[in-house]
Amino acid sequence: MSDVFFDDDNYSDGFDDDSFKQGMKLNLWKKLLGYTLVYRVEVIMLATFAITTAIAEIAFPLITRAVIDAVDEFGTDANLWGYAGAYFGFVLLICISVGGFIWYGGKIRTHVSHDIRRSGFENLQRLSFSYYDFRPVGWLMARMTSDCERLSNILAWGLLDLIWGITMMAGIAVAMLYMDFLLAIAVLSVLPILAWVSITFQKRILKSARTVRKTNSRITGSFNESIMGVQTSKAFVREAENLNNFSQLSTRMFDSSVLNAVQAAVYLPIVLTLGALASGLALVLGGVEVIAGFVTTGTLIAFLTYTRHFFEPIEELAHWFAEMQMAQASAERTISLIEAESEIKDSPRINKAMKAHEPDPSGLVAIDGMKDVIGLIEFEDVSFNYTDGPAVLKNINLTIRQGESIAVVGSTGGGKTTLVNLLCRFYEPTSGRILLDGVDYRDRSLHWLQSNLGIVLQSSHVFGGTIADNIRYGKLDASDEEIRLAATRAGADSFIRSKENGYDQQVGEGGNQLSAGQKQLISFARAILADPQILVMDEATSSVDTVTEQYIQQGMQKLLQDRFSLVIAHRLSTIRNADRILVIENGEIIEQGNHAALLGQEGRYYSLYTRQSIQDLSRRQHVWLTAK
Numbered sequence: 001m002s003d004v005f006f007d008d009d010n011y012s013d014g015f016d017d018d019s020f021k022q023g024m025k026l027n028l029w030k031k032l033l034g035y036t037l038v039y040r041v042e043v044i045m046l047a048t049f050a051i052t053t054a055i056a057e058i059a060f061p062l063i064t065r066a067v068i069d070a071v072d073e074f075g076t077d078a079n080l081w082g083y084a085g086a087y088f089g090f091v092l093l094i095c096i097s098v099g100g101f102i103w104y105g106g107k108i109r110t111h112v113s114h115d116i117r118r119s120g121f122e123n124l125q126r127l128s129f130s131y132y133d134f135r136p137v138g139w140l141m142a143r144m145t146s147d148c149e150r151l152s153n154i155l156a157w158g159l160l161d162l163i164w165g166i167t168m169m170a171g172i173a174v175a176m177l178y179m180d181f182l183l184a185i186a187v188l189s190v191l192p193i194l195a196w197v198s199i200t201f202q203k204r205i206l207k208s209a210r211t212v213r214k215t216n217s218r219i220t221g222s223f224n225e226s227i228m229g230v231q232t233s234k235a236f237v238r239e240a241e242n243l244n245n246f247s248q249l250s251t252r253m254f255d256s257s258v259l260n261a262v263q264a265a266v267y268l269p270i271v272l273t274l275g276a277l278a279s280g281l282a283l284v285l286g287g288v289e290v291i292a293g294f295v296t297t298g299t300l301i302a303f304l305t306y307t308r309h310f311f312e313p314i315e316e317l318a319h320w321f322a323e324m325q326m327a328q329a330s331a332e333r334t335i336s337l338i339e340a341e342s343e344i345k346d347s348p349r350i351n352k353a354m355k356a357h358e359p360d361p362s363g364l365v366a367i368d369g370m371k372d373v374i375g376l377i378e379f380e381d382v383s384f385n386y387t388d389g390p391a392v393l394k395n396i397n398l399t400i401r402q403g404e405s406i407a408v409v410g411s412t413g414g415g416k417t418t419l420v421n422l423l424c425r426f427y428e429p430t431s432g433r434i435l436l437d438g439v440d441y442r443d444r445s446l447h448w449l450q451s452n453l454g455i456v457l458q459s460s461h462v463f464g465g466t467i468a469d470n471i472r473y474g475k476l477d478a479s480d481e482e483i484r485l486a487a488t489r490a491g492a493d494s495f496i497r498s499k500e501n502g503y504d505q506q507v508g509e510g511g512n513q514l515s516a517g518q519k520q521l522i523s524f525a526r527a528i529l530a531d532p533q534i535l536v537m538d539e540a541t542s543s544v545d546t547v548t549e550q551y552i553q554q555g556m557q558k559l560l561q562d563r564f565s566l567v568i569a570h571r572l573s574t575i576r577n578a579d580r581i582l583v584i585e586n587g588e589i590i591e592q593g594n595h596a597a598l599l600g601q602e603g604r605y606y607s608l609y610t611r612q613s614i615q616d617l618s619r620r621q622h623v624w625l626t627a628k
Helices: 017-021 026-037 040-077 081-126 137-179 181-188 191-228 230-235 239-292 297-338 348-356 416-423 446-451 467-472 480-490 493-497 516-530 546-559 595-601 604-627
Strands: 376-385 391-401 405-409 431-436 453-456 534-538 564-568 580-585 588-593
Touching: 026 040, 026 081, 026 137, 026 297, 040 081, 040 137, 040 297, 081 137, 081 297, 137 181, 137 191, 137 297, 181 239, 181 297, 191 239, 191 297, 239 297, 376 416, 391 416, 391 588, 405 416, 416 534, 416 564, 446 453, 453 516, 467 480, 467 516, 480 493, 480 516, 580 595, 580 604, 588 595, 588 604, 595 604
Parallel strands: 405 564, 405 580, 453 534, 534 564
Antiparallel strands: 376 391, 376 431, 580 588
C-alpha cells in the first residue's frame, strides 16, 4: 500500500533540504511563541515563580557559607537561629514557587495546544480542494496530534526552564564573581567549549529529527489507509504485503529514532563532563587558595556548590535545546499547515466588503443575510488542468439558464466531474471565465456562492451522530418539522421511521450503521433542506434501487423548478427528461441537446444509450429466466 501514499520524502512544506544547514529558525519559534504570549497573565506568573525559585536556590549556598564561616569564627558561641529562619523561609518560598509554576505551566501548555490545533483546523477548513489532492488524512493528523503536543510542551515547560535557567546562571555568576573573581573566571572558561559543542550537534540532531517526524507522518498515513481499506485488503488477500510495507516504514522510524536518540545522548553527557571538569577545577584552585588563606572554607564550599548548580540549568537547557532541534521539524510542518494559503480565495476587495458587513458598492458581493438570485451561468472558453498535468477541459463554452436541468454524460475521465467542480469553485479555470449574470464568479463572494450549492455525490459522506443531525447539516437552524419534510421529499422518511430511534438513530462512524442507499437518501434530504440555487448530483442515485430512484425523481421535479441543476450520470435512463444533455469526451463537449435530438443524431450519445439499453434488456431477461 505504501506505493500510493503521499511521498513525504519529496515534499517539504516549503522547507527544502538546504534548510538542514540553516540551524535554528528564530522567526519560526517567534511565531510559535506568539501562541504563548497571548496568555500574558499566565506567562508573567510563570516567569515570577521561575525567578523566585532560582533566587531561593541561589540563596542556599550563601546561607551555608555564612553558617560555616560563623562556626569557624565563633565556634559553639555562634548564633545560627537567624540562618535557620532564613533557610526555612527560602524552603517555603521554593515550595510555593514550584507549585505555582507547575500550575501555570500546565495551563499554558493546555491553552497553547488548544490554540495551535484550532488554528490548524480553522485553516484546513479554508483551504481549497487542491491542497488535499496529494496530502492523505494521516499526514494531516500527525501534524495536529503528535507534532502539536510536542510543541506545546516546549512552549510551556521550555519557557519555564529558560527563565529559571537564565536567572539561575546569572545569579550564580554574579555571586561567584563577587566571592572570588579569578576563580570564577577559571570556572566560566568552559562556556566557549560548551557553545562550540552545542553548535556542532545542532545540525546533526535537527537533520535526524526531521527524518523522524517525516517518517512518523508516513506511518500515521499508512495506518489510517490500512484501517480505512481493511475490507479491500482482505478481499484481495493483501494483508502480508501491507504488513511488509508497514514494517519497512517502522524500521525506518526505528533507525531514525535511534540515531536521533544517540546524538542527543552523546550531547548531554558532554555537557555533564564539562560541568564535572569545571567543578574539579574549582576544587583544585579553591583548595590552593584556602591553604594560602585567600578565601575561607565556607567560601570554597559555597563556590563548589555554585559550580555544580551553575551547570544544572545548562544541562536542563541543553536538554531543551536538543528537544528544540528535534521539535523544529514539527514546528516547520505545523506552521506550514497553519499558514498554508488557499488557491481559491476571495479578492482583497471582497474581503474588505465582507469585513465591513455591508454590500459592495458595485453590487457584486452577496453579503451574508442578503438574497442574490442567479439568473444565468456562462462558461467562456474555460480550460483546466491540474498541476503539471494535461488539459482536463478544453475551451468549454456553455450557457445555463435558471430552471434548466443539464445532464452530463461521457466516458470515465472525460472531464464530467471537473466541469462540476469548476462550477462549484472547488477549483478555478486555468484559462477562460465562468460568469454569473455576466460577472466573473471570482468577483463574487466564495462563501455566498458555495452557500447556494446543494451537492449529492455518488458516495455521500455521513458524519457520526444522529440521522437528524446529518440532515440538519444542510441548514443548521432547521426545525424538526423541516427535517421530516425534507426526508419525505427525498424518499428517506419511511426507512428512518423503521429505525428503533427514528430520526434520533445513531449512524455510527462514517455512517457504518447504514446501507449505501440509506446514506444516499440522507444526502438527498440534506440537499433538499439546504434549498440551494444550484443543485449538483454526481451519480446520485447509483446506490438506490429502481423503485426508490423513481420516487426520488418525482420528489425532485418540484425541487428543481427555478433552479440550476447539473446531473452527472452513467445510467442514461435516468436523464431522459433533462432539458439538455452534454456529451463530454477528452475534455470537450462533442454533442449537446435533449434526449430525442441526440438519439436522432445517431452519434456518441446514441451509441452509449443503445449499448446500455441492450445490457439492461439482457440483464432483465437473465433475471426473468433465473426466476422462472
